[in-house]
Amino acid sequence: MPKSAIDAKDAAAIQAVREGVAVCDRSFWGRIRVSDEDRIRFLHNQSTNDFQSLKPGQGCDTVMVTSTARTIDLVSAYILDDAVLLLVSPNRREILMQWLDRYIFFADKVQLTDVTNETATFSLIGTASDVIVEKLGAGAIIGQPYGNHLLVGDGMIVAVGSGLASPGYTLILPAAEKQKVWQQILALGAVELSDRAWDALRIIQGRPIPDAELTDDYNPLEVGLWQTISLNKGCYIGQETIARLNTYKGVKQNLWGIRLSAPVDIGSAIALGGDKIGTLTSYTETSDGYFGLGYIRTKAGGIGLKVQVGEVEGEVVEIPFVSHEYPL
Numbered sequence: 001m002p003k004s005a006i007d008a009k010d011a012a013a014i015q016a017v018r019e020g021v022a023v024c025d026r027s028f029w030g031r032i033r034v035s036d037e038d039r040i041r042f043l044h045n046q047s048t049n050d051f052q053s054l055k056p057g058q059g060c061d062t063v064m065v066t067s068t069a070r071t072i073d074l075v076s077a078y079i080l081d082d083a084v085l086l087l088v089s090p091n092r093r094e095i096l097m098q099w100l101d102r103y104i105f106f107a108d109k110v111q112l113t114d115v116t117n118e119t120a121t122f123s124l125i126g127t128a129s130d131v132i133v134e135k136l137g138a139g140a141i142i143g144q145p146y147g148n149h150l151l152v153g154d155g156m157i158v159a160v161g162s163g164l165a166s167p168g169y170t171l172i173l174p175a176a177e178k179q180k181v182w183q184q185i186l187a188l189g190a191v192e193l194s195d196r197a198w199d200a201l202r203i204i205q206g207r208p209i210p211d212a213e214l215t216d217d218y219n220p221l222e223v224g225l226w227q228t229i230s231l232n233k234g235c236y237i238g239q240e241t242i243a244r245l246n247t248y249k250g251v252k253q254n255l256w257g258i259r260l261s262a263p264v265d266i267g268s269a270i271a272l273g274g275d276k277i278g279t280l281t282s283y284t285e286t287s288d289g290y291f292g293l294g295y296i297r298t299k300a301g302g303i304g305l306k307v308q309v310g311e312v313e314g315e316v317v318e319i320p321f322v323s324h325e326y327p328l
Helices: 008-019 039-046 090-102 129-135 175-187 195-205 239-247
Strands: 022-025 030-035 059-065 071-079 083-088 111-114 119-125 149-152 156-160 168-174 253-260 269-272 275-286 289-297 306-309 312-317
Touching (some): 008 195, 022 175, 022 195, 030 039, 039 083, 059 090, 119 129, 129 168, 168 175, 195 275, 195 289, 253 275, 275 306
Antiparallel strands (some): 030 111, 071 083, 119 168, 149 156, 156 168, 253 289, 253 312, 269 306, 275 289
16 A cells, blocks of 8 residues: 655754754664675676675675576675675565575685674754764765775774665664764754654665566666666676677666655556556655655656656656666
8 A cells, every 4th residue: 555644853854864963873783794705706696796896994885686687785895904894675685695604615704793783873854964974074075986885983883875776874883883973963953863764764765676677577778777776897697698689678667766756556557558568666755745656668758758657647757766778
């Protein structure tokens, strides 16, 4: 069923993202530490981005895919001096531990450690997050590329990127420091963003999540996660399928935002002129109206397309988190 409208507190937090800064506790997301000598080569071979080009202090988003390039999870990776820290979706933590473990062979020097319970994760989201990062002692990271990070205080990682399309930072810190740092951030003026408000924002901005946009039905090019894909890194799981889709322009459907005229159920058919052209994968209701995400056949069109979603009228709009252009 459609979700109910977000409340006034959530609306104020979403407004803070647009005009100031909000903080979201993402500690329930998974954190996996990949260590030992072969860690970079191993992750390079298991996902879509180019790990071998990264140095300690850098990071990237990458997609874990099946051998046929179906999406498992969108993962943020941070390269440390002696390990790589992966921030993974809450419902993919155990799946990815098992998935990665399957590909560690006898001679591989790779260790996987689930450090979720020993750590916490916050997202600072919004144009004013620089001010808080400066006060936390991580001012040197301001203006650096996405994924770059540094260590401050008692083992806190401050990384460029909020987890959404909005500007901001991701903080990963020891669980013992969680309460102290959380109170410090609120005292510096950040507005608390609930899980429900984060979900509304991620739908409006088009950030895909597992079991909705990231499933066995879709590949990373259909999702539009071009920023996570290296087309010249060489062999990795799912690489052949992705290379073929890119070479032959074989992307048959794309993820779009859909502005809706009324509430609608997730899973509703998206139709044009009575013909089904896609499926609604996420839905939210905000103070700006009704909004959804859905996959639409490439040949049907894109921005500005007027569609029928279930019994409701919709218009296809751009979403900033993804891109549908082939890289030059």
